[in-house]
Amino acid sequence: MPDFHPRIIGFLCNWCTYAAADLAGSSKLELPPEFTVIRVMCSSRIDHNLILSTFYRGADGILVAGCHPGDCHYGEGNYYARRRFALLKKVMETLDLEPERLELRWVSAAEGNRYAEVVNEFTDRIRKLGPSPIRTSTRL
Amino acid sequence: MNSIVMKQDASTAIRELLAYLLSSSRVDAVLTMRQVPETGSCDLGLITDPSGMVEAEPFLPVMTANAGQALSSISMSGKRIAAVLKPCELRGFTERVKREQGSFDNLLTISSICGGVFPLEKVISGDLEKLVPRYIEKTARAEAPRGLRETCKACEEFVPMNADISVSVTEHGSLMHLHSDRAEEYTEGFEGERIEARADQSHIDRMMKSRSAAKGKLFQSLEKSSGLDGLVDLFGKCVGCHGCSRVCPICYCQHCDFESINFDYNQPYFQESLEARGALRLPPDTILFQLGRLTHMSFSCVGCGMCSDVCPVSIPVAGIFKKTGERTAGLFDYVPGRDSEEPIPVMVFKEEELGDIG
Numbered sequence: 001m002p003d004f005h006p007r008i009i010g011f012l013c014n015w016c017t018y019a020a021a022d023l024a025g026s027s028k029l030e031l032p033p034e035f036t037v038i039r040v041m042c043s044s045r046i047d048h049n050l051i052l053s054t055f056y057r058g059a060d061g062i063l064v065a066g067c068h069p070g071d072c073h074y075g076e077g078n079y080y081a082r083r084r085f086a087l088l089k090k091v092m093e094t095l096d097l098e099p100e101r102l103e104l105r106w107v108s109a110a111e112g113n114r115y116a117e118v119v120n121e122f123t124d125r126i127r128k129l130g131p132s133p134i135r136t137s138t139r140l
Numbered sequence: 141m142n143s144i145v146m147k148q149d150a151s152t153a154i155r156e157l158l159a160y161l162l163s164s165s166r167v168d169a170v171l172t173m174r175q176v177p178e179t180g181s182c183d184l185g186l187i188t189d190p191s192g193m194v195e196a197e198p199f200l201p202v203m204t205a206n207a208g209q210a211l212s213s214i215s216m217s218g219k220r221i222a223a224v225l226k227p228c229e230l231r232g233f234t235e236r237v238k239r240e241q242g243s244f245d246n247l248l249t250i251s252s253i254c255g256g257v258f259p260l261e262k263v264i265s266g267d268l269e270k271l272v273p274r275y276i277e278k279t280a281r282a283e284a285p286r287g288l289r290e291t292c293k294a295c296e297e298f299v300p301m302n303a304d305i306s307v308s309v310t311e312h313g314s315l316m317h318l319h320s321d322r323a324e325e326y327t328e329g330f331e332g333e334r335i336e337a338r339a340d341q342s343h344i345d346r347m348m349k350s351r352s353a354a355k356g357k358l359f360q361s362l363e364k365s366s367g368l369d370g371l372v373d374l375f376g377k378c379v380g381c382h383g384c385s386r387v388c389p390i391c392y393c394q395h396c397d398f399e400s401i402n403f404d405y406n407q408p409y410f411q412e413s414l415e416a417r418g419a420l421r422l423p424p425d426t427i428l429f430q431l432g433r434l435t436h437m438s439f440s441c442v443g444c445g446m447c448s449d450v451c452p453v454s455i456p457v458a459g460i461f462k463k464t465g466e467r468t469a470g471l472f473d474y475v476p477g478r479d480s481e482e483p484i485p486v487m488v489f490k491e492e493e494l495g496d497i498g
Contacts, residue, residue, distance in 0.1 A: 047397075048432060048435040048436060049397055049398075049402070049432050049436075052428055052431050052432055052435070053402075053428070056425070056428055058416055068498070069491065069498070070491070076489065079489035079490075079491065080486070080489060082489070082493075082494050082497050082498065083472070083485060083486055083489055083494070084435075084486060085497060086471055086494050086497060087435055087439065087468050087471065087485075087486070088435045090464075090467050090468050090471055091431065091434045091435050091438065091464055091468060093467075094366070094463065094464045094467050094468075095366045095367070095370075095371060095431075095434075095460075095464065096366040096367040096370070097366075097367070097368060097371075097431075104497055104498055105498060106498040133368045134368060135416070135417075136417065137368060137372065137417070138417050138418060138419035138420070138421075139372045139376070139419075139421050140372070140417075140420075140421055140424070140425075140427060140428075
């Protein structure tokens with residue numbers, strides 16, 4: 001599917017990954033245009049329903065990214081985020097709902113290069129997967 | 141373990157114990173299943189007057205409401221209550237206590253090795269009268285009675301996990317096991333021979349064998365209901381009543397997110413969706429609702445089967461929750477309702493875990 005342009009949403013933590021996105025931008029690293037950033041104050045802010053609704057409303061892939069474990073601006077938010085992510089991923093796995101369309105990554109404020117790598121890699125993955133059936137289904 | 145030998149059948153003995161607790165003012169109220177002898181109609185009742193005990197049927201194999209859910213708010217009234225709970229009701233209640241929706245402080249919990257319950261349709265059709273005698277016979281022999289709830293057939297948690305008093309019925313007779321100081325204290329002065337005994341393990345093992353086999357079958361039957369297409373087929377007939385969450389002992393939110401303004405769709409949403417998809421199912425989001433619930437609480441699912449039982453279009457909700465719940469709880473070696481001191485998995489974390497994520 002050469003001309004498929006996925007819609008990918010990135011929920012980025014304000015303190016680490018959003019700053020990394022800024023750094024990647026000002027370092028003029030190449031970033032995919034399909035990747036839309038939504039800034040949140042902490043990765044633990046992402047409730048399951050937010051992710052599920054985002055899939056329903058037309059996302060082909062969702063990346064949640066925040067501070068590395070131990071580096072959370074609020075102390076421990078990302079540990080909770082990690083547990084919640086594991087739960088949602090397990091539900092998607094159990095029901096065979098393409099869990100690979102959801103990813104969680106740690107990217108610190110200094111890691112502009114890593115940010116570009118993570119985002120490009122994830123976007124490639126979603127491009128290969130094609131449009132999400134949840135987005136296109138007429139029976140939902 | 142200190143146990144009381146029951147001379148009569150377990151129901152009569154527990155009814156006597158409950159009457160004793162009420163008349164000796166050790167408890168203010170008793171929560172138990174009741175049955176009107178003349179009509180056979182049954183319900184879950186809270187009884188304060190000892191004369192009301194004649195209708196008590198503590199081990200009636202029916203669950204009109206998950207008693208753990210029903211007990212939730214009354215357990216915080218400050219009144220002392222003796223509650224007869226099925227193991228999954230007790231586990232459901234324990235999960236609620238962890239969510240600050242109940243308290244063990246003034247509670248004496250009585251449970252039993254559970255043979256399962258019949259679906260409510262058997263109550264409505266009036267078949268219960270015929271089914272119960274055979275149920276008692278079969279359960280005493282550790283055999284699986286016919287016609288039980290699907291999740292009951294497949295339940296491996298039929299031994300109460302943290303009851304004050306547990307009852308075991310075997311072919312060798314019935315025993316009341318006292319698990320806690322509170323149980324010893326409340327039963328003091330209650331007639332009956334005290335012996336040192338445990339539930340018959342071979343009886344439990346035999347029950348477990350048929351339950352495990354049924355669980356395998358149940359999970360296998362759900363294989364086809366996965367993937368988006370499978371779920372669409374399964375939930376295609378969902379009427380969106382949210383009854384499954386209303387009767388769920390775990391779903392306690394006063395204001396469910398799915399009934400909030402977040403999911404109160406308006407004209408622009410419909411227009412936008414229609415433009416994107418070309419068609420829309422109404423009511424919308426029936427699958428999203430279950431996915432949301434699965435992620436929010438499946439790790440606490442006690443598999444009581446209330447959700448499937450009340451579903452007006454017979455969607456096997458309970459099976460899906462039981463299957464998914466085992467996997468989500470398994471992530472954190474969590475067993476719902478095992479111990480009221482064990483925090484729910486989303487409230488805690490370990491620094492060194494889930495290393496493959498991120």
